Amino acid sequence: MSLSRRSFLASSAAALWLPRAGLAASPAILRAAPVTAQILPEGDGVTEMLGYNGSTPGPELRYRQGDTLDLRFENAIGDGSAVHWHGIRIDNAMDGVPYLTQTMVEDGESFDYRFSLPDAGTYWYHSHNRSWEQVARGLYGPLIIEEANPPAVDHDITVIVDDWRIERTGEMIEDFGSRHDFSHAGRLGSFARIIASVDQVRRGDRVRLRLINTATARIFPLELSGIEGKIVALDGMGLATPAQIGRLMIAPAQRVDILAHVTDTIAFTFPTRGEPYPMGEIKADGDNPTPITEPIPALPAADVPRPAAEPNQTATLTLQGGAMGGRHAGDDIWALNGISNLPDAPWRSFKRGETVRLSLVNETAFPHGIHLHGHHFHEVLDDGSLGPLRDTSLVMREQRRDIVCVFDNPGKWLLHCHMLGHQAAGMKTWVEVV
Ligand code: C2O
Numbered sequence: 001m002s003l004s005r006r007s008f009l010a011s012s013a014a015a016l017w018l019p020r021a022g023l024a025a026s027p028a029i030l031r032a033a034p035v036t037a038q039i040l041p042e043g044d045g046v047t048e049m050l051g052y053n054g055s056t057p058g059p060e061l062r063y064r065q066g067d068t069l070d071l072r073f074e075n076a077i078g079d080g081s082a083v084h085w086h087g088i089r090i091d092n093a094m095d096g097v098p099y100l101t102q103t104m105v106e107d108g109e110s111f112d113y114r115f116s117l118p119d120a121g122t123y124w125y126h127s128h129n130r131s132w133e134q135v136a137r138g139l140y141g142p143l144i145i146e147e148a149n150p151p152a153v154d155h156d157i158t159v160i161v162d163d164w165r166i167e168r169t170g171e172m173i174e175d176f177g178s179r180h181d182f183s184h185a186g187r188l189g190s191f192a193r194i195i196a197s198v199d200q201v202r203r204g205d206r207v208r209l210r211l212i213n214t215a216t217a218r219i220f221p222l223e224l225s226g227i228e229g230k231i232v233a234l235d236g237m238g239l240a241t242p243a244q245i246g247r248l249m250i251a252p253a254q255r256v257d258i259l260a261h262v263t264d265t266i267a268f269t270f271p272t273r274g275e276p277y278p279m280g281e282i283k284a285d286g287d288n289p290t291p292i293t294e295p296i297p298a299l300p301a302a303d304v305p306r307p308a309a310e311p312n313q314t315a316t317l318t319l320q321g322g323a324m325g326g327r328h329a330g331d332d333i334w335a336l337n338g339i340s341n342l343p344d345a346p347w348r349s350f351k352r353g354e355t356v357r358l359s360l361v362n363e364t365a366f367p368h369g370i371h372l373h374g375h376h377f378h379e380v381l382d383d384g385s386l387g388p389l390r391d392t393s394l395v396m397r398e399q400r401r402d403i404v405c406v407f408d409n410p411g412k413w414l415l416h417c418h419m420l421g422h423q424a425a426g427m428k429t430w431v432e433v434v
């Protein structure tokens with residue numbers, strides 16, 4: 001399904017989203033329940049969805065590095081659920097994966113999540129049960145962890161990038177679990193937009209943009225105008241050297257942090273073969289009389305262990321299946337090394353602290369965003385050097401991508417495609433760190 005063109009979205013998400021819970025005001029309760037959301041522009045129809053604490057996206061949970069997140073998840077959606085804290089190097093028991101790390105939180109039940117937040121950066125949380133449906137219905141939100149000394153900015157702006165499969169009336173199209181979607185690119189939306197936590201800036205302001213692709217399937221190529229700056233973090237982790245912005249390619253679940261100066265209204269567009277699709281904008285009005293002039297700093301590096309020069313183990317994970325020439329392996333649409341869905345025993349077991357080099361070999365006709373729970377890993381660059389730390393790696397069709405990870409976090413960790421229909425249709429496994 002392609003994107004249908006809609007009128008330009010000039011306004012922010014005020015009616016849709018409680019943008020900021022605030023450091024002190026982080027809710028002690030995160031309650032999942034049905035909500036009515038204004039996904040389409042104001043004045044167009046509303047959408048019946050699921051949300052947390054009355055909104056979708058759920059409230060922005062904001063903490064300081066080293067804080068403890070402590071909240072009670074209450075489930076009132078009429079189905080089992082659990083909350084996964086995507087990208088956090090977390091205690092395994094708090095990872096939010098039903099049947100692997102915790103029991104299902106059934107409708108009417110609650111579960112207490114309590115864990116410390118080791119890394120600053122841009123993260124998010126989302127349902128990890130029937131996620132291809134529950135996330136598509138709205139069960140996700142941003143999780144922002146501030147540095148001890150955050151870089152000076154005039155605005156720290158969270159930008160959700162998403163699409164929704166809805167009718168022109170706003171009504172949700174409830175074809176979740178379509179086999180055609182599962183075997184192709186996933187459940188792509190019919191309407192896309194950004195949801196930004198700030199809707200107005202001044203020329204000359206310095207902004208931090210925290211982009212989060214919360215879509216269940218769509219890889220967003222994004223072009224930004226109206227800013228001059230650098231990419232300073234990927235998947236929450238600061239880059240040693242800030243990078244040129246250029247055209248962004250953000251896979252589902254990936255994050256990009258940008259520090260930049262505002263030169264004009266910040267416009268987000270999705271380049272297509274035809275006309276670019278407008279995703280929304282943050283209006284520039286007036287001039288900042290006292291702009292921040294220091295050069296854009298690098299963010300502090302996270303305290304992630306350095307990989308050993310020689311890996312302790314190597315392994316190949318072959319991505320298989322799907323439509324259009326992919327070999328059907330395993331007993332479902334997608335498979336990893338010939339096995340669909342979670343095996344009873346871990347695919348691999350690692351000793352705590354081992355450096356492992358994994359080759360992700362994509363034999364399918366589709367790109368996949370492969371996510372490892374509980375850790376960050378380096379992508380290996382074409383010249384063989386270690387690239388940035390990530391928690392989700394985009395592997396294009398017929399591409400091979402090596403990653404290097406120090407498995408230092410004990411427990412049972414999922415490794416799966418974050419195109420959530422692919423995950424549902426078999427593209428997942430797990431590893432154990434002992
Ligand atoms: Cu963001 Cu296993 O998920």
Ligand code: CU
Pocket residue numbers: 367368369417418419422423427
């Ligand atoms: Cu996939």
